Amino acid sequence: MNTKVSIAGVEFKNPVMTASGTFGSGMEYGEFVDLNRLGAVVTKGVANVPWPGNPTPRIAEVYGGMLNAIGLQNPGIDVFIERDLPFLKQYDTRVIVNVCGKTMEEYLEVVERLADTDVDMLEINVSCPNVKEGAIAFGQKAEALFAITSRVKRAARQPVIMKLSPNVTDITEMARAAEAAGADAISLINTLTGMKIDVERRQFVLANRTGGLSGPAIRPVAVRMVWQCANAVAIPIIGMGGIATAEDALEFLMAGATAVAVGAMNFVNPYATIEVAEGIEAYLRRHGIEDIREIIGCVK
Amino acid sequence: MRQTSLAEGIYDLWIRTDLAAEARCGQFVAVYPKDKSTLLPRPISICETDRQEGALRLVYRVAGKGTAEFSRLKAGDSVQILGVLGNGFPVEKAKPGMNAVLLGGGIGVPPILELAKSLSCRKQIVAGYRDGNCFLREDLQRAACADLPGTEAAKGSAFWIATEDGSVGTRGNVMGAVAQNDLRPDILYACGPLPMLRAVKRYAEEKGIPAYLSLEERMACGVGACLGCVCRTVAVDAHSHVHHARICTDGPVFEAREVDI
Structure with missing residues (x-):
């Protein structure tokens, strides 16, 4: 039985990854998860310098999901290369670095710093809803997305995944712009912008007022968008949004994703990634499917 | 094992768990609601440890749907927990x-x-x-x-x-x-x-x-990954390289001079 999938020439032992921002740099979950069992670890967003992130509260629970407004707190590329990358390279898993920035130059600086490292792929975060400047501005206009994708592609030594925002009128327009600019793959969806109000205190729950909605509540939206993009572009898609179980992951694969990422559910169940990977294998066995690629995009 | 109400909205829950052997004062456990609409575990401090019985005492206030669910736990029920978390009082x-x-x-x-x-x-x-x-x-x-x-x-x-x-x-x-x-x-x-x-x-x-x-903040993962529960620190934090430490893994107890609260 084959569970291997390949994206832009990079082979993954299985299609299960971690969604950026929900798994730290892998270290935090090392106690729960054998990282060797994952298709890839996708790191928390890394910027050119340390970012302090937003004030607290940064987290609010909502029905079937959560809002976060972390604001991409991260220790910066130097610490990532010195501390986090050597940790990840001890494991037999692919390493995908999520890259964030406020300006084109900041993105490019991180991309260039990573050029000489042995990370396997880059995921460009142009879709974080919690950072005021830059970031999402690149992800909500097709022209801006095209521009940053082409610049990053020219600078990058590794294949490039553009992570798309669902907070747009037509996500296929964004997918097409990324593809036209040379992206090797796209990943979707990032969080949906949301808000929660504490009615007792008559205040926003989050210090940032708005936050990104994730968790099972967003899954049907994510599956739909993956399916739309799969029908719009030829480049591979990494699908994510509220995946909790193997069945959820299979929905994304059948909608056309080549790989999937487990996000917020890592917080709910630290073993979620492994359970999803094992559950997919069990499904393939149960249905006598020899190769996972048979089910990718099987629902037309 | 048993649960009583100590005051209006305050509950006293004893749970039997192997974690009692390693739990130290000031640490906490993350307790999971069964209702799937409430996803995240609730961080609850350890009130008392009974190592002989292998039991932890959790005294908590009902603050929302999750803790309201816990307040209905009776002897013989089981509840999922993650722990023990945090560093406790020095x-x-x-x-x-x-x-x-x-x-x-x-x-x-x-x-x-x-x-x-x-x-x-x-x-x-x-x-x-x-x-x-x-x-x-x-x-x-x-x-x-x-x-x-x-x-x-x-x-x-x-x-x-x-x-x-x-x-x-x-x-x-x-x-x-x-x-x-x-x-x-x-x-x-x-x-x-x-x-x-x-x-x-x-x-x-x-x-x-x-x-x-001992500080508290809204938490998601409880294991230091999500960076939801940070507090401001006076010095640059060794892990985050910014003025934020994680309450779940670097705390929840901090020396007062280290934090900017």
């Missing part, structure tokens, strides 16, 4: 001969109990409440007096109460009770609402004594 900082003053406010009172039981030096406890519902009062009194000679005078100098409405003890907060009773701490330990912790920090700085504060 009891070794209270050296023999020191006078440790332990301050608990509101739902910050419960972890003070296991802390009191874990400290071998002289200790004085002040518990602050909103009103006369002074939950854990007898337990705290017992823990405060456990090592003392059986005289009433000695016992009278080990445990105080402050209530906002003045119905029991000092009217006002725990720092009011510290002043009114002329307590002279060499070291402070505190858990409670932010305004109280700020007052403790100010007091410790004025007196030039160490204070260890």
Whole structure:
């Protein structure tokens, strides 16, 4: 039985990854998860310098999901290369670095710093809803997305995944712009912008007022968008949004994703990634499917 | 194992778990609601540990759907937990001969109990409440007096109460009770609402004594990955490389001088 999938020439032992921002740099979950069992670890967003992130509260629970407004707190590329990358390279898993920035130059600086490292792929975060400047501005206009994708592609030594925002009128327009600019793959969806109000205190729950909605509540939206993009572009898609179980992951694969990422559910169940990977294998066995690629995009 | 209500909205839950063997005072566990619409585990401090029975005591306030669900747990039910989390109170900082003053406010009172039981030096406890519902009062009194000679005078100098409405003890907060009773701490330990912790920090700085504060914040993962529950730190944090430390894994107890609250 084959569970291997390949994206832009990079082979993954299985299609299960971690969604950026929900798994730290892998270290935090090392106690729960054998990282060797994952298709890839996708790191928390890394910027050119340390970012302090937003004030607290940064987290609010909502029905079937959560809002976060972390604001991409991260220790910066130097610490990532010195501390986090050597940790990840001890494991037999692919390493995908999520890259964030406020300006084109900041993105490019991180991309260039990573050029000489042995990370396997880059995921460009142009879709974080919690950072005021830059970031999402690149992800909500097709022209801006095209521009940053082409610049990053020219600078990058590794294949490039553009992570798309669902907070747009037509996500296929964004997918097409990324593809036209040379992206090797796209990943979707990032969080949906949301808000929660504490009615007792008559205040926003989050210090940032708005936050990104994730968790099972967003899954049907994510599956739909993956399916739309799969029908719009030829480049591979990494699908994510509220995946909790193997069945959820299979929905994304059948909608056309080549790989999937487990996000917020890592917080709910630290073993979620492994359970999803094992559950997919069990499904393939149960249905006598020899190769996972048979089910990718099987629902037309 | 069993659950009772100690006051309106305050519940006292004993759970049997192997984690009791390793749990230290000031640590917490993440308790998962069964209702799948409430995804995230609830961080609840450890009130007491019974190593012989292999049991943990969790005293918590019903604050929403998740804790409301926990309040309906009965003997024989099971509940999923993740733990033990956090670093707990540094009891070794209270050296023999020191006078440790332990301050608990509101739902910050419960972890003070296991802390009191874990400290071998002289200790004085002040518990602050909103009103006369002074939950854990007898337990705290017992823990405060456990090592003392059986005289009433000695016992009278080990445990105080402050209530906002003045119905029991000092009217006002725990720092009011510290002043009114002329307590002279060499070291402070505190858990409670932010305004109280700020007052403790100010007091410790004025007196030039160490204070260890247990902080709380809305959490998601509990294991240091999501960066949801950070607090501002005075120095650049060694892990984050910014002025933010994670309450779940770097805390929840911090030296007062290290945090900017």
